[in-house]
Amino acid sequence: MTILVIADHDNCTIASSTFNTLGAAAQIGGDIDVLVLGGECSTVTAAAAAIPCVRRVLSADCELFAQPLAEDMAPLVQRCAEGYSHVLGSTTTFAKNLLPRVAALLDVPQISDISGVIDANTFERPIYAGNALATVRSHDAIKVITVRSTKFEAVAVTGGSAECLAIDAPAAQALARLVSRTEAKSGGPELTTARIVISGGRGMGNGENFVLLDTVAAKLGAAVGASRAAVDAGFVPNDYQVGQTGKVVAPDLYIAVGISGAIQHLAGMKDSKMIVAINKDPDAPIFQVADYGIVGDLFDVMPALDAAL
Amino acid sequence: MKILVGVKRVIDYNVQIRAKADGSAIELENVKMAINPFDEVAVEAAVRLKEEGVATEVIAVSIGPEKAQDTLRQALAMGADRAILVPHAGTTEPLSVAKTFKALAEQEGAGLVMLGKQAIDDDCNQTGQMLAALLGWPQGTFASSLKVSGEQIEVTREVDGGLETVALNLPAVITADLRLQEPRFASLPAIMKAKKKPLDSISAESLGVDLTPRLELVKVVEPPVRTTGSVLVANAAELVEKLKHDAAIA
Numbered sequence: 001m002t003i004l005v006i007a008d009h010d011n012c013t014i015a016s017s018t019f020n021t022l023g024a025a026a027q028i029g030g031d032i033d034v035l036v037l038g039g040e041c042s043t044v045t046a047a048a049a050a051i052p053c054v055r056r057v058l059s060a061d062c063e064l065f066a067q068p069l070a071e072d073m074a075p076l077v078q079r080c081a082e083g084y085s086h087v088l089g090s091t092t093t094f095a096k097n098l099l100p101r102v103a104a105l106l107d108v109p110q111i112s113d114i115s116g117v118i119d120a121n122t123f124e125r126p127i128y129a130g131n132a133l134a135t136v137r138s139h140d141a142i143k144v145i146t147v148r149s150t151k152f153e154a155v156a157v158t159g160g161s162a163e164c165l166a167i168d169a170p171a172a173q174a175l176a177r178l179v180s181r182t183e184a185k186s187g188g189p190e191l192t193t194a195r196i197v198i199s200g201g202r203g204m205g206n207g208e209n210f211v212l213l214d215t216v217a218a219k220l221g222a223a224v225g226a227s228r229a230a231v232d233a234g235f236v237p238n239d240y241q242v243g244q245t246g247k248v249v250a251p252d253l254y255i256a257v258g259i260s261g262a263i264q265h266l267a268g269m270k271d272s273k274m275i276v277a278i279n280k281d282p283d284a285p286i287f288q289v290a291d292y293g294i295v296g297d298l299f300d301v302m303p304a305l306d307a308a309l
Numbered sequence: 310m311k312i313l314v315g316v317k318r319v320i321d322y323n324v325q326i327r328a329k330a331d332g333s334a335i336e337l338e339n340v341k342m343a344i345n346p347f348d349e350v351a352v353e354a355a356v357r358l359k360e361e362g363v364a365t366e367v368i369a370v371s372i373g374p375e376k377a378q379d380t381l382r383q384a385l386a387m388g389a390d391r392a393i394l395v396p397h398a399g400t401t402e403p404l405s406v407a408k409t410f411k412a413l414a415e416q417e418g419a420g421l422v423m424l425g426k427q428a429i430d431d432d433c434n435q436t437g438q439m440l441a442a443l444l445g446w447p448q449g450t451f452a453s454s455l456k457v458s459g460e461q462i463e464v465t466r467e468v469d470g471g472l473e474t475v476a477l478n479l480p481a482v483i484t485a486d487l488r489l490q491e492p493r494f495a496s497l498p499a500i501m502k503a504k505k506k507p508l509d510s511i512s513a514e515s516l517g518v519d520l521t522p523r524l525e526l527v528k529v530v531e532p533p534v535r536t537t538g539s540v541l542v543a544n545a546a547e548l549v550e551k552l553k554h555d556a557a558i559a
């Protein structure tokens with residue numbers, strides 16, 4: 001078996017999810033190579049080469065890939081995939097956008113968002129917002145897979161010295177062009193990797209009230225998330241959304257504030273080690289999955305929590 | 310410009326699903342079915358483009374059981390002009406669905422194909438990207454807003470870091486995120502009118518597509534249910550005590 005893992009990165013550092021995806025690759029077993037697609041991304045290539053479980057790093061470092069457009073990247077990944085038994089990416093919007101395009105070019109099905117490796121051809125994955133687990137087996141020569149990061153241990157980051165191979169830039173497809181992108185926000189831990197997450201829902205009432213979460217989050221070193229209702233209402237940006245169609249998190253501690261606990265929200269956080277719910281409705285479904293709960297008005301409870309910390 | 314819009318018939322998102330006791334599939338008998346919510350958003354967005362005069366015709370397409378006619382009628386009631394059913398019993402996979410859409414897009418000379426970003430049953434999130442690859446078209450996935458200007462479409466996408474806007478050459482494939490549009494409720498007259506709109510049936514075979522699944526489904530089970538319900542604490546101070554005791558916080 002030879003496995004090709006597509007690195008997620010911002011041209012400076014490798015995203016932590018890639019180390020979990022490498023963990024899934026290690027479970028499948030065999031030689032593991034990493035493909036880095038980027039522009040002026042030599043630090044990423046170097047970092048990939050330092051990962052002990054990696055055999056070889058393929059790096060297509062070119063102007064064209066400075067912007068991650070699937071239209072331009074997919075044909076190159078297709079070409080690189082020849083001879084590999086598996087092509088893996090993370091369940092990030094980057095890989096979710098790119099890998100199905102690669103799978104179609106290779107004329108193979110994709111197995112999305114795997115939560116377990118049974119053997120090299122057989123995988124477990126959540127379906128129906130995680131309300132069922134399907135075990136699927138592939139009979140194709142190349143298996144294209146995205147990996148749910150929270151379900152796999154990260155591999156060691158340094159200590160290795162893999163061989164690096166430069167790949168020529170392909171021709172531009174000239175189908176799409178990046179117009180603009182919101183800057184990643186600085187400060188505070190990242191939602192999907194934070195040890196503690198505090199999320200607010202419709203009960204927060206408005207965006208200003210999220211400061212009640214921010215102050216507690218700062219004391220706990222937590223990231224702030226939200227339900228879809230809170231994002232739809234414009235309280236916070238879309239990248240805060242936790243759930244079936246947002247981000248999947250599994251922190252040590254998840255605090256849900258003014259969130260009812262719809263299955264689509266639970267889909268994104270029910271693997272958290274400990275769940276705390278703060279809600280004024282004692283019958284809110286969130287209390288069925290919470291370890292601790294406070295039935296009360298969040299506008300009383302949150303300032304008190306801040307004071308108690 | 311003609312728009313093809315995909316609609317999948319799935320279990321209603323409010324239903325608590327059950328796996329069959331033998332682990333062979335999810336129970337679909339006597340379960341409330343509905344249009345996939347993301348597809349409903351795609352239909353709304355397509356119909357708006359027609360209302361704005363950007364599109365000339367909206368064609369709703371479903372690959373699924375005969376009953377998917379209901380789903381297509383719903384799209385027609387929302388404003389689609391006509392519908393195509395590609396009958397198929399059993400599971401559909403994104404790759405063969407994408408091949409079906411490719412054949413139909415070519416047959417119809419579509420300028421835009423709009424799909425939901427994922428179906429809430431298999432949660433695959435693949436079909437639009439695969440279709441774009443097969444057609445050699447650009448893709449605007451996870452779209453939260455659209456603007457057609459001339460030969461291009463500008464798509465704002467919901468990505469992990471926030472929002473990203475791309476300009477795509479037409480023809481293109483768009484996959485809808487939930488915030489793209491608020492789907493309308495079809496009025497009674499619209500529902501009556503939809504009953505008279507054309508709904509054709511086209512076999513996958515005649516399109517040269519094999520819909521037999523390629524992945525083998527070994528089993529489907531329900532995940533272990535989480536816990537016993539929560540321990541209620543009286544106030545914030547008590548909560549902090551508990552969390553410190555459990556080493557959840559320092």
Ligand SMILES: Cc1cc2nc3c(=O)[nH]c(=O)nc-3n(C[C@H](O)[C@H](O)[C@H](O)COP(=O)(O)OP(=O)(O)OC[C@H]3O[C@@H](n4cnc5c(N)ncnc54)[C@H](O)[C@@H]3O)c2cc1C
Nearest residue numbers: 201202203227228229243244245246258259260265280298
């Ligand atoms: C296809 C699809 C995909 C979806 N994807 C997602 C997803 O990814 N993520 C997601 O979160 N949702 C998702 N949803 C939406 C989901 O179904 C729910 O509508 C949503 O999670 C509800 O958000 P909420 O709990 O904040 O709001 P509500 O359900 O309105 O709950 C608000 C809660 O706040 C409590 N509250 C109000 N005021 C106070 C107060 N002062 N103090 C304490 N408590 C208070 C109320 O008791 C209530 O329990 C999806 C839905 C669909 C159809």
